[in-house]
Amino acid sequence: MLAMNARQYNEQTMKGLFRKIYPVIAEQAIARTGIRSGLCLDLGGGPGMLGIWIAMSSRMFVVVVDPLVECIELACDNIVEHRVADRVTVEVGRAEALPFPDGAVDLVVSRGSIYFWEDQRQGLREIFRVLRPGGWAYVGGGFGNKELRDEILAEKADDDEWNEARRERGSKHPPGHFRALLAELAIEGEVESGDQGMWIVFRKPETRA
Numbered sequence: 001m002l003a004m005n006a007r008q009y010n011e012q013t014m015k016g017l018f019r020k021i022y023p024v025i026a027e028q029a030i031a032r033t034g035i036r037s038g039l040c041l042d043l044g045g046g047p048g049m050l051g052i053w054i055a056m057s058s059r060m061f062v063v064v065v066d067p068l069v070e071c072i073e074l075a076c077d078n079i080v081e082h083r084v085a086d087r088v089t090v091e092v093g094r095a096e097a098l099p100f101p102d103g104a105v106d107l108v109v110s111r112g113s114i115y116f117w118e119d120q121r122q123g124l125r126e127i128f129r130v131l132r133p134g135g136w137a138y139v140g141g142g143f144g145n146k147e148l149r150d151e152i153l154a155e156k157a158d159d160d161e162w163n164e165a166r167r168e169r170g171s172k173h174p175p176g177h178f179r180a181l182l183a184e185l186a187i188e189g190e191v192e193s194g195d196q197g198m199w200i201v202f203r204k205p206e207t208r209a
């Protein structure tokens with residue numbers, strides 16, 4: 001996302017057409033990982049609505065991380081608007097160099113961002129580093145479920161540029177691309193693809209005594 005259209009993304013997409021997907025994806029991430037408390041990063045969170053819904057759907061503390069200062073400023077507005085400032089904060093940062101110590105994080109969620117990372121391998125390595133033993137990652141993209149996806153695709157049917165960019169992202173990053181990355185990094189996980197979208201899901205193993 002270019003800095004110049006972050007505001008438009010926040011108003012028209014995140015709080016407009018996409019608004020219904022974030023509570024659904026937040027519930028899915030929580031149900032799939034079983035993490036309900038501790039520290040969550042919403043990585044590449046843009047104006048922060050997934051992280052905000054994670055906080056509203058659990059007891060977690062959330063940090064919205066994004067490289068774009070303008071997105072982070074919009075996330076601050078959204079955090080105040082949704083009255084979650086006691087549990088959601090922001091940090092400028094990028095996946096490839098996460099500004100967090102080793103083992104500090106219980107859950108990393110990230111929607112629609114990995115496709116834009118300069119170095120996905122390094123980003124996944126960084127997620128693994130910051131997770132605590134037993135912590136989970138839920139990273140990928142999608143619209144929540146079939147109903148919401150169909151609604152969004154119908155609304156966007158005439159937006160050739162958007163559809164072309166989405167097709168390109170999908171063909172460049174099939175599930176096998178991410179399975180190969182996990183294998184290279186020796187991270188045990190699943191790449192799940194279906195009506196919910198495409199999600200890379202893994203748990204950092206517990207350390208043995």
Ligand SMILES: C[S@@+](CC[C@H](N)C(=O)[O-])C[C@H]1O[C@@H](n2cnc3c(N)ncnc32)[C@H](O)[C@@H]1O
Pocket residue numbers: 001014043044045046047048050065066067068071093094095096110111112113114116117118
């Ligand atoms: C399509 S937006 C998705 C925003 C939000 N997660 C959502 O679901 O609506 C992609 C986001 O990824 C961020 N991004 C781009 N490169 C990144 C990187 N290397 N590390 C982390 N985030 C990045 C962009 O700034 C942007 O906010």
